[in-house]
Amino acid sequence: MFSVISNRDMRTKSEKRGSSIGENFDFVAAEKQLIELLNLENLDQQVTQVPDCTRELEAAISAAIPLAYADPSESGDDAAHRFLQRVLYRINRLNLFWYDDLSHYKNERSLYLQWVRDRIESVWQAWELGQIDVKSLQQQNVAQTLRDWYEADLNPPVTENRRFLRENLDREGYRWLLAIASLDGLVEASRMSRILGGASNEVQAMLIRVLMEEYGNGRLARKHSTFFAKMMAEMNLNTKAEGYFDLAPWQLLASINHNFLLTECKRHFLRYNGGLTYFEIVGPSIYTDYLMAAQRLNLSEESSGYWELHIREDERHGLWMLQDVALPLAEQYPDNAWEILLGYAQEKYIGDRAGNAIIQCIKQATAPLPQISLA
Template sequence: MVVTFRPELHFKNVSKAAGLKPNYKIAEQQFIKLLTLENLDFQVTAQPSLVQEFEMALEKALAVAYANLDLLPEAENRFLHRILYRINRLNFVWYKDLNEYINERSYYLQWIRDRIETPWQAWELAQLDVEQLEQADLKQALIERGNADLEPPLSANKRYLREQMTLEGYRHLIAIASLDGLVESSRLCHILGGGSNEVQATLIRVLLEEYGNGRFNRKHSTFFAQMMQELGLNPDTEAYLD
């Protein structure tokens, strides 16, 4: 069934429960369940109460997360970005069960994403001196940044990682980095379309290197998974998401 989704009509009576601080962990679990509802748009349109508690948490978080340029409330910001992760995650086919993707084109999910990204992007932009950036020599700045990445200074934190961190500390660090390490450059796939140019050609070379030139045993993620197993860690992609 095709649904004309009009959120401003369907959710105008959803209570905001002023004064009550929501439980963001519970709200996230409710949202995860919503992702698996068949024909999500139709269901939330016909029965807005299905999303009432989640909507209350979302509205509360949006009201305070990006209201102050000098402050980024941890709980609200974390909740909003975990919701964004769940939505954007639908673009990557990692799950074995394709039913996990039944709502990847949901208008309701798009509406949630836009409501989060619009104030967040405005907050991020306000942190930048746009006028100064527009006057900067971008090519030279990128060259300098690249050189700094190739030979980064040894900070106190890096020295600790190299010289003092225990095995248990290293295991914890690898667990934190595992989501990125196990998916490597899959994000690049979404920006490689369009007409060919020098930038695209360079990115393709990076992608080939990350993916071991098509050989599974030489993929960077394969090496990372093997390292995790040697450390007694779970190599499943999202095992340490929390």
């Protein structure tokens, strides 16, 4: 198997130089092949014995990578981005347990899936880094910059999209917002759980404290994802996890996959916590927009309770993350502390990009989502 992977790596390099497959490549068929591969018995053995079983998937990846990531200064092809991020998500989701058929996890340690993931991630992450002025971050006073960013991001300016949410989002648009956001909202903080094991110290204790509040301190009725599901049920939406996967724009999938990467690789521990610091700081302002939309629409408390809960708790979490996680980590790792700033800046950039894409999906929706009857 290792020799097969090595040969595939060599072929990938030549494909990057010579690939000229057009934008109309059938990414849907290629994704279907990935789904079939995920369900194979002994996937790695099958790939070794029948290499053609992956041909369509690999050809699609070879076509999509240059279309999406050829130039960091360009946004790239949306269809290619969407395909690549959906492939990554389908592999990354195996890091979590979904309380479904146990056979769905039979290939979770597959070397082939690891190769596919790494092949996409290596190019994608280089493209993402191209959006950030890394050299500037490396020259900053990390502690002071974090404090300055905290003050700025507590109350960010009201943008056109924020104004749209507050003043113009209608009831169906609100349903679309919940449906798209449910890909993360119904499994909230699951990826964070992947960074908590290891040596005990004050930073670890605070991270566990934040997670426990997200998880309702072990009470399902108080778990944040339970509040999200209640909002969806009140709006006659499907409350099954991943029920609206196909609505997710690639920008949202990229945000989720980026966090999968940072939480699964401990070398990115500082980056992840920088990103989490931003997420907890800015959260109340984002949720305030959603709450204002719900109140303007005269929706019930069940339809908006998640936002109120988050506003209260994330106001604490943001300060905790700054004072008890980010700053102590910067002091403990002075030579690498700039990575905390990188994680913060990337989370802001990638999160804003995802938020803008979600708004565009809502504005471009041409039909209402099906009404799901409450049981």
